[in-house]
Amino acid sequence: MFTLNLGPQHPATHGVLRVKMTMDGEYIRRAEPVPGYIHRMHEKMGENRTWAQYLPNTSRVDYLSAMHYTHAYVGVVERALGLKPPPRAEYIRVITSELNRISSHLVWLGAFLLDLGGFTPLLYAFDDREKILDLLEGITGARLTYCYYRFGGLCNDVDDTFVRGAQEFVAYMRPRLSMYQTLVTDNIILQKRLVGIGLITSEQCRKYGATGPVIRGSGVAYDVRRVEPYSVYPELDFDIPVFPEGDSMARYRVRMEEMAQSLRIIEQALARLPDGPVMAANVPRVLKLPAGDYCYAVEAARGRFMVRIVSDGGEVPYRVKLRTPSFSNLSLFEETSRGLLLPDAIALLGSLDLVIPDVDR
Amino acid sequence: MKVPLRDLGRGLWSLLSGMRVTLGQFFKPTVTVHYPHQALKMPPRFRGHIELVRDPETGKAICYACKLCERACPSDCITVEGVKLEGDKKKSVTEYRLDFTKCSLCGACVEACKSNAIRFSHEYNLAGRSKEQFIMDLFKRLEAEGK
Numbered sequence: 001m002f003t004l005n006l007g008p009q010h011p012a013t014h015g016v017l018r019v020k021m022t023m024d025g026e027y028i029r030r031a032e033p034v035p036g037y038i039h040r041m042h043e044k045m046g047e048n049r050t051w052a053q054y055l056p057n058t059s060r061v062d063y064l065s066a067m068h069y070t071h072a073y074v075g076v077v078e079r080a081l082g083l084k085p086p087p088r089a090e091y092i093r094v095i096t097s098e099l100n101r102i103s104s105h106l107v108w109l110g111a112f113l114l115d116l117g118g119f120t121p122l123l124y125a126f127d128d129r130e131k132i133l134d135l136l137e138g139i140t141g142a143r144l145t146y147c148y149y150r151f152g153g154l155c156n157d158v159d160d161t162f163v164r165g166a167q168e169f170v171a172y173m174r175p176r177l178s179m180y181q182t183l184v185t186d187n188i189i190l191q192k193r194l195v196g197i198g199l200i201t202s203e204q205c206r207k208y209g210a211t212g213p214v215i216r217g218s219g220v221a222y223d224v225r226r227v228e229p230y231s232v233y234p235e236l237d238f239d240i241p242v243f244p245e246g247d248s249m250a251r252y253r254v255r256m257e258e259m260a261q262s263l264r265i266i267e268q269a270l271a272r273l274p275d276g277p278v279m280a281a282n283v284p285r286v287l288k289l290p291a292g293d294y295c296y297a298v299e300a301a302r303g304r305f306m307v308r309i310v311s312d313g314g315e316v317p318y319r320v321k322l323r324t325p326s327f328s329n330l331s332l333f334e335e336t337s338r339g340l341l342l343p344d345a346i347a348l349l350g351s352l353d354l355v356i357p358d359v360d361r
Numbered sequence: 362m363k364v365p366l367r368d369l370g371r372g373l374w375s376l377l378s379g380m381r382v383t384l385g386q387f388f389k390p391t392v393t394v395h396y397p398h399q400a401l402k403m404p405p406r407f408r409g410h411i412e413l414v415r416d417p418e419t420g421k422a423i424c425y426a427c428k429l430c431e432r433a434c435p436s437d438c439i440t441v442e443g444v445k446l447e448g449d450k451k452k453s454v455t456e457y458r459l460d461f462t463k464c465s466l467c468g469a470c471v472e473a474c475k476s477n478a479i480r481f482s483h484e485y486n487l488a489g490r491s492k493e494q495f496i497m498d499l500f501k502r503l504e505a506e507g508k
Contacts, residue, residue: 049435052433053433053434053435053469055435055467055469056435056465056467056469057435060465120383127392137404137406137407138404139406141404141407141408141481142466145465145466145467147467147468156406179382182378183379183382183383186375187375187379188371188372188375189375
């Protein structure tokens with residue numbers, strides 16, 4: 001029996017997550033995650049700046065799905081003000097959010113396979129992701145921390161170059177997904193590393209509040225886009241991929257299938273993209289939210305992300321609470337990793353798709 | 362340990378199909394650029410650090426130190442000073458200090474500006490050896506450019 005430290009800086013933790021492991025040879029007796037190394041007080045920062053000044057923060061909590069996080073924050077302020085963004089803005093929000101979901105899953109794919117010892121897929125994944133980043137950089141001006149949505153709309157409209165580029169990307173990405181199927185999913189080494197490894201039951205997901213691909217990989221069709229529909233998602237036709245096995249392979253398959261579904265959403269939204277303004281006309285210059293307690297949840301790449309704000313009627317929030325999916329997804333690691341071999345625990349940790357700034361925020 | 366023959370076959374097949382994908386990639390053009398020798402062009406909306414805009418008619422900065430950007434900035438990295446010259450209706454800017462060490466390039470200042478007096482630059486090669494290099498006076502920069 002000995003204690004093994006995984007991290008804070010370890011190639012398999014992609015950030016500064018530390019896992020304190022009590023080992024019995026190669027087997028894990030107890031693995032205790034120690035978060036907090038990259039805590040940046042994002043919630044507290046919300047209490048000393050105006051509603052609009054908090055916007056850039058939302059892109060930096062989970063830097064891989066910045067669009068979703070900004071969407072949730074913008075959505076909650078719009079809900080409090082009773083603002084309704086114009087339809088064009090809503091459609092562009094959906095398109096950019098889904099592009100962001102694919103890019104986030106591609107980073108996960110590369111990093112996850114890197115954890116498992118396969119270097120090549122990372123380069124393929126980053127090549128594809130680069131195309132999304134170029135598209136989004138063209139309209140937002142940034143590659144990662146987009147800060148593109150505004151209360152009541154968007155900061156600027158998309159042009160034809162973006163629409164054409166997105167259509168081309170959808171056409172380009174479909175064969176790439178089947179390439180990943182041949183190169184990675186069907187690979188026997190990957191199958192042996194993932195099938196039946198790191199079982200998570202739906203009961204455990206419920207107990208720890210795990211959401212996103214983790215709960216969908218355990219057979220529960222929980223997706224915020226379906227259970228609490230927001231934006232224009234109810235008008236679009238897409239499936240929620242669910243795999244009941246609960247192992248790392250199921251979570252892998254959920255994400256791969258989700259990319260295909262996101263492509264479907266983008267295609268439909270592009271076809272329906274209405275004309276018109278991208279900013280609501282009645283947005284007040286100085287924002288003062290009516291006193292009260294408001295919530296808004298979105299389906300981020302890692303699961304349910306919810307913002308809860310409390311306003312006392314002033315220009316500055318009274319409280320901003322961020323419910324981040326990575327934190328809940330990490331919390332079940334201790335229970336599920338008991339008795340696993342160390343390399344299998346790395347596969348489990350990777351399949352949870354953690355973003356450490358999102359855990360600590 | 363005896364390896365089942367089926368596993369051996371599957372292993373060989375997945376190895377070969379993986380190799381086929383890699384081989385296909387081998388004949389495709391390079392996707393990266395050789396950075397210091399070649400550089401990509403930044404898109405028009407690229408958010409670099411901000412810079413002052415010159416009025417094409419007068420040749421001076423449009424900014425009249427209304428300090429809206431200073432108030433909009435979430436990180437307090439902008440300090441604007443201006444004086445009212447004799448005969449002018451508006452103030453003119455004399456100092457526009459940007460503390461780029463604190464800037465997160467959110468663009469709140471550019472959006473707050475009513476007279477389009479600031480814009481994003483397309484500069485991204487901004488490595489430096491000291492902190493002082495990133496505390497820049499944009500007004501002096503504009504003056505120096507004019508000379």
